[in-house]
Amino acid sequence: MYQLIIFGPPGVGKGTQANLLAEKLNLFHLSTGEYLRKAVEEGTELGKQAKVIMDSGMLVPDEIMIGIVKEALEKNISGKEGFILDGFPRTIPQAEVLDILFKNFNYNNIKVISLEASEDELIKRLLLRGRSDDTEATIRKRLEVYKDNTEPLLNFYKDKIIRVNGTGKITEVNQRVINLI
Ligand code: AMP
Numbered sequence: 528m529y530q531l532i533i534f535g536p537p538g539v540g541k542g543t544q545a546n547l548l549a550e551k552l553n554l555f556h557l558s559t560g561e562y563l564r565k566a567v568e569e570g571t572e573l574g575k576q577a578k579v580i581m582d583s584g585m586l587v588p589d590e591i592m593i594g595i596v597k598e599a600l601e602k603n604i605s606g607k608e609g610f611i612l613d614g615f616p617r618t619i620p621q622a623e624v625l626d627i628l629f630k631n632f633n634y635n636n637i638k639v640i641s642l643e644a645s646e647d648e649l650i651k652r653l654l655l656r657g658r659s660d661d662t663e664a665t666i667r668k669r670l671e672v673y674k675d676n677t678e679p680l681l682n683f684y685k686d687k688i689i690r691v692n693g694t695g696k697i698t699e700v701n702q703r704v705i706n707l708i
Contacts, residue, residue: 529554529609530634531708532616534680535642537669538649538656539693540700544642545613547701555607557599559592559614581660584668586676589620596621597628617677622684638708639684642693642700646670 529552533541542558549556563581566574573591580587596615604610616622629637644652653666660669681688689707693700 528634528636529611529708530629530637531609531611532637532639532684533611533613533642534639534677534684535693536644536646536649536673536677537666538653539642539644540652540697541613541642543697544640544693544701544704545611547697548611548704551701551705553608555603555610557596557603557610557612557615559595559612559617561614562595562599563587582665584660584665584672586617586672589618589624592617592621593624596625600628600632616680619676619679619683622680637687638689639687640704640708641681641688641690643690644693648694 531548531554533545533548535541542560545556545558548554560581563574563577567578567581568574576591577587586592592615596612600610612625616625629635649670650666653661654663689704691700691703691707
């Protein structure tokens with residue numbers, strides 16, 4: 528059973544690669560960013576709260592995100608060959624709770640795919656993408672939040688990390704990932 532986390536800075540292509548992997552390997556793909564964007568679109572209470580935070584480039588509080596992931600993991604895995612988490616965990620407290628969830632579910636073969644690209648490349652890609660949180664100021668904030676809160680996870684997961692060069696064609700990056708997992 529695939530037990531994957533895809534990890535990397537904003538704009539590195541986590542969502543694109545997670546989608547491809549989920550399709551090819553029949554995985555449950557949980558993108559916490561997509562989940563929140565859907566809530567924003569639907570105008571739910573969560574969506575209203577999340578929109579302001581997302582547009583400022585900050586992180587939605589850990590308790591909220593942990594609740595979402597816990598519920599999703601409990602519900603959606605049957606019939607799948609495993610799962611891929613995309614955009615979660617993003618902080619050490621999220622990773623610590625996830626560890627406990629994984630222990631409860633007996634998931635003990637976790638692999639963390641770390642996608643990598645230079646900051647210049649990330650900014651270039653984000654500006655081309657044009658999501659509502661892809662303005663220059665928000666991008667700068669998200670990269671800063673990534674460095675402060677998320678990058679420390681590289682050390683947290685040091686025994687499980689698979690580093691992958693995220694530059695080049697989408698299909699090439701995908702092949703690199705598949706060769707390594
Ligand atoms: P993403 O699509 O992964 O780039 O996420 C877009 C935005 O959603 C982020 O900038 C955060 O505001 C919020 N978000 C997504 N996942 C998380 C998470 N695990 N923890 C906190 N905020 C998150």
